[in-house]
Amino acid sequence: MREPSSFRDPSGYIFYENEKVYRSINPSYFDNFKEFINSGLYENLVSENLIVSHEVLNNVNKQKDSITLEVEKIFPITYPYEWCFSQIKDAALLTLKIQKISIEYGMILKDASAFNIQFKNNKPIFIDTLSFEKIQNDNHSWKAYKQFVEMFLNPLCLMKYVDHELNKLLQTYINGIPHLLTKNILKLKHKFIPSVFFHIVLPTKLRSNSSNLNSKKEKKITKSQQLSIIRQLESFIENLNSKKQHTEWDSYNKETLSEKEEYVISKTEIIEEFVSKKKYSLVWDIGSNDGHFSRHLNKITKSRVISMDVDLNCVERNYQINKSRSIKNVFPLFFDITNPSASIGWMNLERKGLYSRIGNPDLICLFAVMHHIINKNIPLDLILNFTLKTKSDLLIEYIPLSDPKCKIIFSSRGNDFVYPSQEQFEKIALEYFRSFKKRELKGSDRVLYFLKK
Amino acid sequence: MILIPLYIDPGTGMILIQILVAAFASIAIFFKKIKKKIKTLFNKK
Numbered sequence: 017m018r019e020p021s022s023f024r025d026p027s028g029y030i031f032y033e034n035e036k037v038y039r040s041i042n043p044s045y046f047d048n049f050k051e052f053i054n055s056g057l058y059e060n061l062v063s064e065n066l067i068v069s070h071e072v073l074n075n076v077n078k079q080k081d082s083i084t085l086e087v088e089k090i091f092p093i094t095y096p097y098e099w100c101f102s103q104i105k106d107a108a109l110l111t112l113k114i115q116k117i118s119i120e121y122g123m124i125l126k127d128a129s130a131f132n133i134q135f136k137n138n139k140p141i142f143i144d145t146l147s148f149e150k151i152q153n154d155n156h157s158w159k160a161y162k163q164f165v166e167m168f169l170n171p172l173c174l175m176k177y178v179d180h181e182l183n184k185l186l187q188t189y190i191n192g193i194p195h196l197l198t199k200n201i202l203k204l205k206h207k208f209i210p211s212v213f214f215h216i217v218l219p220t221k222l223r224s225n226s227s228n229l230n231s232k233k234e235k236k237i238t239k240s241q242q243l244s245i246i247r248q249l250e251s252f253i254e255n256l257n258s259k260k261q262h263t264e265w266d267s268y269n270k271e272t273l274s275e276k277e278e279y280v281i282s283k284t285e286i287i288e289e290f291v292s293k294k295k296y297s298l299v300w301d302i303g304s305n306d307g308h309f310s311r312h313l314n315k316i317t318k319s320r321v322i323s324m325d326v327d328l329n330c331v332e333r334n335y336q337i338n339k340s341r342s343i344k345n346v347f348p349l350f351f352d353i354t355n356p357s358a359s360i361g362w363m364n365l366e367r368k369g370l371y372s373r374i375g376n377p378d379l380i381c382l383f384a385v386m387h388h389i390i391n392k393n394i395p396l397d398l399i400l401n402f403t404l405k406t407k408s409d410l411l412i413e414y415i416p417l418s419d420p421k422c423k424i425i426f427s428s429r430g431n432d433f434v435y436p437s438q439e440q441f442e443k444i445a446l447e448y449f450r451s452f453k454k455r456e457l458k459g460s461d462r463v464l465y466f467l468k469k
Numbered sequence: 470m471i472l473i474p475l476y477i478d479p480g481t482g483m484i485l486i487q488i489l490v491a492a493f494a495s496i497a498i499f500f501k502k503i504k505k506k507i508k509t510l511f512n513k514k
Binding site for chain 1: 489490494
């Protein structure tokens, strides 16, 4: 089956067969592909884990209609509008690093799309083997420079200087946030930051006089000029740190861990009791905050955990912790259960909906999140219906209306609002699941349920 | 309203900008190096 998003590049396309990923290369790209392999660039990038590895299935040197590669499979596939600031930053720095190495091998990146980057073991990895082309006539101009700025620099500047939620603009502008829009959103003081001015504001000024631009068409960019651009971009992006933005969940976990020590210890022990003898291959931890329990689950079940939260500060902290501890199999991701990323792009097939990219879990965890979903007016019945996405088990924390947090959330609700009692919860749960075990969480009125399909 | 320019080749149209950015980048890197040198000198003392 051909990958629906693989139509933009005339050099080839991706297809799937028996759960394996293949890439077909068209004759127009043969020369560049041979150069990519023979120059040693591919070997260099693979040895540093910067690009996905591949195996050539037919002889490169024999002229054929196409070359087929079997490509390393990456899981899960995620998109930039589901990444936190540091994930986008690391993806941008990887693109620049690859561009810098490629120039030394006489090649240049013809694409700089953020969709060409994925994460493997919490490190960014480049997935487009066909993005490299030979530098012609010593002209080191970077065709994808504008794309790089619109795909990476504009989102990072908007997230840094305006609001970290603005990465979501990449969902509307899947080819990158336009310069003009970025310029219009940024405040005046930010436009005077030299890097912002030269990379973002200046192009919008020069663009209004397109004839001026076209007359300079024959100009070349030297190697040292291109390397200066890359180094400057690298230095600017490296020093960009995520905006200090206060969110509801900022200190929640810290508070929870210190104030409610008994509750956390009890929860940790009960989780262990429920799942320690289990072997899961994939867990979804929904509402994971900074990933504290995701890492616990990963440790005791040896499973891959997709650690999702609706708060970008939490995703950021989760990513930073995993990075600093070299945790490979806990994957932090932005996820809004009430509005998960949909299928978008050409024919609504180009960028897939989230659920088709994050696998089939054999355990779903909903810790301390049920009341928040109910607060979004999603009935308990529908929440449990959603959890049927698990192949076997569900861990869900029941939070009674008497819980202090619930009292805050639902204090202004009218008389028509009915919060499910524990009995109702169990009754509905048994409509969807075969059986359950439950344990009370010490230091609270909450109950942890372990449900089996 | 945002007008999306339809008559500019996104590749070649950016060459002038890349030349200007390269000039800025060289100057920025040059000053950064001087700043670093001064800092190391200061630290030695």
